[in-house]
Every structure is written in C-alpha cells, then in structure tokens.
Amino acid sequence: MKINVKNVSKTYKETNALDNISFTLEEPKIYGLLGRNGAGKTTFMEILSGQILASEGEILIDGNNPFDNQLLTESICLIKEGDNFKKDLKVKNVLQIYAYFYPTWDQDLADELIEEYNLNLNAKVKTLSKGMASALGIIVGLSSKAPITIFDEPYIGLDAAARKTFYDMLLEEYETEKRTIIFSTHLIDEVSLMFEEVLILQDGKLVLKEEADVLRNQAYAVSGPIQDVEQFIKDKEVIKRKELAGMMTAYIYGDMEQAKSAGLTAEGIPIQELMIYLTEKKEA
Numbered sequence: 001m002k003i004n005v006k007n008v009s010k011t012y013k014e015t016n017a018l019d020n021i022s023f024t025l026e027e028p029k030i031y032g033l034l035g036r037n038g039a040g041k042t043t044f045m046e047i048l049s050g051q052i053l054a055s056e057g058e059i060l061i062d063g064n065n066p067f068d069n070q071l072l073t074e075s076i077c078l079i080k081e082g083d084n085f086k087k088d089l090k091v092k093n094v095l096q097i098y099a100y101f102y103p104t105w106d107q108d109l110a111d112e113l114i115e116e117y118n119l120n121l122n123a124k125v126k127t128l129s130k131g132m133a134s135a136l137g138i139i140v141g142l143s144s145k146a147p148i149t150i151f152d153e154p155y156i157g158l159d160a161a162a163r164k165t166f167y168d169m170l171l172e173e174y175e176t177e178k179r180t181i182i183f184s185t186h187l188i189d190e191v192s193l194m195f196e197e198v199l200i201l202q203d204g205k206l207v208l209k210e211e212a213d214v215l216r217n218q219a220y221a222v223s224g225p226i227q228d229v230e231q232f233i234k235d236k237e238v239i240k241r242k243e244l245a246g247m248m249t250a251y252i253y254g255d256m257e258q259a260k261s262a263g264l265t266a267e268g269i270p271i272q273e274l275m276i277y278l279t280e281k282k283e284a
C-alpha cells in the first residue's frame, strides 16, 4: 500500500509534535523510524493508523485518509509500547477479537507464537507481566499480517532472548510475505540490520529518509590533522566531528575514495553507529 504523507503537522497546545513533514513510502519494506525522545514518532504512527487527526495536512493510504475509516484500518495494525489491550479481557479473547478484525489474520502463526512465548490463554491482560503483555502485542502485530504493521517500541519488559525471537519471527514472516513494517525503536544497535529504509525525525521534522544500503555505503569516518580534515570537509555534509590531541575525525556522507586520495585515513562506519549519531542533535 502506498503511504503519502502530505505536509503533516500536529500541534498540542504549545508543542509542535510534527512540523510540516512530507514523504512517500511506495513499497512494502521494513522501515526504521528513529529519533530522540519527543521527536514525534508516536504522533506520526497514531496519525498513520487513523487514531488521531493531523492539525494540518494529511496522510493518505492508497489515496484514502485512515481516520475513522474502518475498511482501511483493517489493513493497519499499530502495536504500542503498552496499554494495547483492554485490561479485563483474557488473552484468548484478545486474540479472538483481533482474529475477527483482521481479514489477513494468521491463526497458525498466532498459535506458534503463543507456544514460543509460553502465554497463558486464560490469563487476564491485567495479570500479565510487562514482558508477557509485550509478547501479546507482538503476537497480535505479527499474526495480523496487516499490510501496514507498525511497532512502536513494542518490547518493554522483554528479555534479550525474547526480543531476538521477535526479530527472527518478524524477518521470517517478512521473507515469506512482504508487507510494510514501520518499526520505531531506541535499541538501534539490535535492529539496524533489519531496516531497509531509515527515517529520522528530529523536533517534529523529517531530517533523513534514506535506504539503509545507501547509508551503509555512503558514510565514512575521515581522520587526520585538524587543519587537513577541516580543509577536506569544507564543502561536505558533516554528521559529526571529534577532536583529540591535534587530530580530527569527521563522519561524513560521500565517496570514501576522495578522502583517501587527499592522503587522509578513511574507514566505514557501522550502520548502527551512524544511526545513533544521526538521531543525536546535529551540531550547530
């Protein structure tokens, strides 16, 4: 499904949670939506899933606005950090409701995941541990097979092994059937290899939208004496710079060969490190 974000802003009293963002997600891919706390990620995902309205602009999915649009919301599943389900329901009732709601629901997958996460079907949501509640969210998100599946930091309370199960299952499912997955996380180093495209929000603005492969190949660290590096990076897009004992290292976009032919040391930056730097505030 094609997602067209057109000049979207969202204002809460004094706060500009989103500030005139525009972009298009054309293809089913695994998108990483990154940004510091308060950058606007959750707000964006809530507008995309039809839960709230933009203050200005709109998001169109295959040409339609998801707000209050049941036909369209059958194609979108948003799993948040917590409070995804009514507390008095039993796990099995939650699963029944979602199985009924999503025409694409995959019960075999749900059964497999329930076993994997050892979830008690008769337990009430309010009695689940944080990790178990997250597991239930993950089961619903993956089993919905919704063409647009959105995970907003869905792993609170899950230990490393349980998170790995989630990532493995997500990739396995995605390989069998591609769908648009939008994944917001602060655990960048754990999941960055999964992303095919990365979007970064900063103070409600979109500051980067790039294919992960391009990021992997087009950013590098160049090091050398401060003056030489300064001279070299003058006309380049600098992500970050560090100085130590007369030497400078700068992280920049571009062709690494240029740095080498200028006699400077250049090496690749691991993608997770690059993303972590990019989500930090850019230098003035």
Ligand SMILES: Nc1ncnc2c1ncn2[C@@H]1O[C@H](COP(=O)(O)OP(=O)(O)OP(=O)(O)O)[C@@H](O)[C@H]1O
Residues within 6 Å of the ligand: 012, 015, 016, 017, 035, 036, 037, 038, 039, 040, 041, 042, 043, 044
């Ligand atoms: N319902 C609300 N009422 C008032 N302000 C809100 C509301 N929801 C979000 N905000 C504000 O909008 C801004 C963006 O919040 P949002 O939750 O979208 O960020 P985020 O990138 O998801 O952050 P985090 O990584 O901490 O979850 C923040 O300044 C936040 O305080």
